[in-house]
Amino acid sequence: MPMQNMEIQQDSDSRPYWEGLAQGELRIQHCNACSRAVFYPRAFCPHCYAENLSWIVASGRGTIYSYTVAHQAFGAFAADVPFIVAIVELEEGVRMMSRIVDASRERVAIGANVQVTFEKVGEDLTLPYFRLIE
Numbered sequence: 472m473p474m475q476n477m478e479i480q481q482d483s484d485s486r487p488y489w490e491g492l493a494q495g496e497l498r499i500q501h502c503n504a505c506s507r508a509v510f511y512p513r514a515f516c517p518h519c520y521a522e523n524l525s526w527i528v529a530s531g532r533g534t535i536y537s538y539t540v541a542h543q544a545f546g547a548f549a550a551d552v553p554f555i556v557a558i559v560e561l562e563e564g565v566r567m568m569s570r571i572v573d574a575s576r577e578r579v580a581i582g583a584n585v586q587v588t589f590e591k592v593g594e595d596l597t598l599p600y601f602r603l604i605e
């Protein structure tokens with residue numbers, strides 16, 4: 472399935488996230504009750520259960536918390552193998568799964584510094600990937 476045909480489910484909780492990506496912003500939620508960052512998008516804070524969340528633009532900087540190399544993939548990602556899948560911990564304290572792009576496997580390491588980059592992968596779809604920063 473080509474990426475152009477991939478449909479992403481958006482709802483009122485996640486729409487600001489997807490709209491941010493299209494505009495080159497990595498948006499995450501911020502809890503106004505306990506001041507912690509929240510990701511993935513949701514209706515209430517997973518730390519204190521307050522429903523008082525607002526959106527902030529993340530710095531886009533983080534570190535690799537964990538990673539693996541995908542040698543098999545299905546659907547929209549099958550043509551891209553091998554690629555590096557990582558859990559990135561953002562400066563704001565939340566973790567997100569993404570890809571590390573433009574880096575050889577040998578240079579990727581847990582703890583390495585990364586910066587978000589926005590990849591338009593379909594007509595209406597932009598995804599946040601990460602590049603190593605030296």
Ligand SMILES: [Zn+2]
Binds near residue numbers: 502503504516519520
């Ligand atoms: Zn909270």
